[in-house]
Amino acid sequence: MIGEHHHRVNRRDEQFVQKNFGSNWIVERIELISLLKHSPPVAYVTDTLPIMDELTNVPTRPLNPFEARSLEQLRTQEDITIDDRGHYIRMVGSLRASSDCLKCHDVPRGTLLGAFSYRLRAASPAPPNPKLKSPL
Numbered sequence: 001m002i003g004e005h006h007h008r009v010n011r012r013d014e015q016f017v018q019k020n021f022g023s024n025w026i027v028e029r030i031e032l033i034s035l036l037k038h039s040p041p042v043a044y045v046t047d048t049l050p051i052m053d054e055l056t057n058v059p060t061r062p063l064n065p066f067e068a069r070s071l072e073q074l075r076t077q078e079d080i081t082i083d084d085r086g087h088y089i090r091m092v093g094s095l096r097a098s099s100d101c102l103k104c105h106d107v108p109r110g111t112l113l114g115a116f117s118y119r120l121r122a123a124s125p126a127p128p129n130p131k132l133k134s135p136l
């Protein structure tokens with residue numbers, strides 16, 4: 001049962017990232033955003049994704065403005081939001097109730113139950129820029 005709550009880090013995430021941003025980008029961090037247990041929503045601060053049946057003692061942080069804006073969009077229109085800052089990329093992806101979830105979560109199918117907040121970074125540093133060579 002608990003296994004259903006693990007986020008499989010996740011071939012699909014990696015494939016999405018590489019398809020959209022290229023193979024140099026890797027997922028540096030994924031955090032779970034809590035909507036059900038926290039109002040206003042917060043993010044769980046964990047090194048690895050938390051096991052959702054054991055959330056009571058997990059520390060939280062407030063959402064950053066990008067995450068807060070993203071949630072509004074996930075509720076109404078998008079499944080994923082992207083903030084590309086050049087040297088890093090942030091994404092927030094929806095976590096909706098599929099039929100598997102309904103035996104425990106008493107909500108209509110498709111309800112936004114949570115979200116994942118991703119931070120991506122380049123896998124290798126950019127090659128040195130010859131124009132920046134020191135004049136000495």
Ligand code: HEC
Pocket residue numbers: 001004005033034035036037038052053054055056095096097098100101102103104105113114115
């Ligand atoms: C076996 C029962 C069960 C199933 C199946 C289940 N959940 Fe849960 N889920 C729970 C329990 C229990 C909690 C913890 C609730 C609490 O602590 O108040 C939880 C918590 C969560 C949370 C965190 C809520 C928060 O605000 O912190 C999310 C997100 C979530 N579930 C999503 C899902 C999704 C998506 C599915 C289907 C893929 C799913 N769950 C299937 C029992 C289940």
